Amino acid sequence: MPEEFDFVVIGGGSAGCTVAARLSEMSDCTVLLIEAGPGDKSFFIRMPLAYRMLRKSNLYDWGLSTEAELYADNRSIPAARGKVLGGSSSVNGMMYSRGHPRDYDRWVQLGATGWSHDEVLPFFKKSEANWRGESPWHGGDGPMSVTKLDDQTPLTQALWDTARELGYPVSEDFEGGLHDGFGLPDLTTRNGRRESASSAFLAPARSRKNLTVITSAHVTRLETHAGRVTQVHYVKNGRPQSVNVAQEVVLCGGSYASPHLLMLSGIGPVEHLQEHGITPVIDLPGVGQNLQEHPLVGTTFRTKKELGVNRHLRADRLTGSVLSWMLTGKGFAASFPLSAIIYHRSSPDLERPDLESVVMPTSIDARVWFPGILSPKEEMLTVLNVVLHPDSRGEVTLKSSDPLASPAIRFNILQAQTDVDRMKFNIRWYRELVKTSPLSDFVEDEAFPGSGIQSDQDLEKFIRSTVTTAQHPVGTCRMGPADAQSVVDTKLKVYGLENLLVADASVMPELIGGHTNAPSIMIGERAAQFIQDKYVSRSRA
């Protein structure tokens, strides 16, 4: 491997694969992508139905969890992140989502000039090949395949009819101008296989001679000299190694690792760095602050009718589905059970939805079964209740100066009473929804937490004792004007360093009201464009 590269991209996740692939389009530049996890060839990554198995097994995950969460019964909450080529896009739920157009206009209000919805839309379009084809809202021939979710249960129709009965919109396309009401998300899959940032962006670029990818290599520190990053240090096979940087470094470690690596390199809040014996290079108090996550609480309902998922999970039928998926990329294993996503409001005067309900026609712990050997789990409908624009803020800090140790993560989840109140509203709202026909034809009664939990106090207790997250951490290297909270400017450049960018979910000033994979890829697209523009204009001069 050469000792020096023009561009070094750290972290091969949603944003990192995008950045590395796009930069390697400049054939006269050399690009190195360093990823801590292994390659992504696994069957469990490829098969959409295996999503829950991937989650349960913690295969390809960093195994992070929070410190005791003070407002959630002092529990430690898992903080899943992919540790594999493709990063979290290789282990995520594959729901394609951009959030509400107003989310990006909010970013501008918070100081992210140039990131309004009109300005980010071309980059969402650039990255996708949507099944609907090219349109004002969608890209038709980008690298990432975005497909239609096959709805496999009658419950979805009942949900649509119930929505209409109650006057809620049914959206044909959440990313096509109506990010509101009841609908189904598109999926990031290609021919029935998961489409990660690795399969979409990196795989087609791997044959380029100017692109080098190393996996199972953990970056430990950025070395800086006279305001520039000059070297990237990493550990591979237990051996410390380093590479020289000729032009730029793009840090794409995600919302936990990016601030962590900055602090390990002396870039962060000075006092905190000194507490851990790290020599400060740049005082950036915002590094690791402003952590935002979507609180999520699950509720379940027993059903009057079979919803179909248990039928598919009988061992012989499932084997058939997997074989058929291997041959054709179609069928039950090419998707996962989802009946609806509902974006709605806790108050009618809100300009954008602040709540989401993800409705699944199955229990979370549904299992493979076979008559006489193992019985199926009870038929259930699961609702994941999510607060979209939480007011609580957390942080990522150092536990030690050991680069291989995990950082301390604190969401401070539900610190803001407004978040608890909105969660209560969401749970009660869905309880009313299931009483409305035709959805009521499907629902027997509430299984969890059960009809005994009604009072404000009991509901709050339930919420605080079970809350987890939607796995959408953002904000820890916030983009914005040169103030105490911002870490990068609006071109994603770290304040105080000439040649270091951060490009991943950590730069979002505020959490969007949707899911965060496509927005992270959009950020990767923009970072690559900023660099390409700079180098094209430099080579013209």
Ligand SMILES: Cc1cc2nc3c(=O)[nH]c(=O)nc-3n(C[C@H](O)[C@H](O)[C@H](O)COP(=O)(O)OP(=O)(O)OC[C@H]3O[C@@H](n4cnc5c(N)ncnc54)[C@H](O)[C@@H]3O)c2cc1C
């Ligand atoms: C279980 C789960 C389900 C989700 N479901 C959805 C969904 O359905 N739809 C959706 O839109 N979003 C979903 N998300 C969120 C979405 O996938 C993430 O927001 C997005 O992938 C974040 O992209 P990123 O580039 O910021 O970070 P990541 O994709 O996490 O990439 C960071 C990369 O950096 C690497 N790295 C970190 N530290 C180092 C180091 N020191 N050295 C080298 N490499 C390093 C990591 O291994 C990783 O590959 C889900 C996430 C999870 C975890």
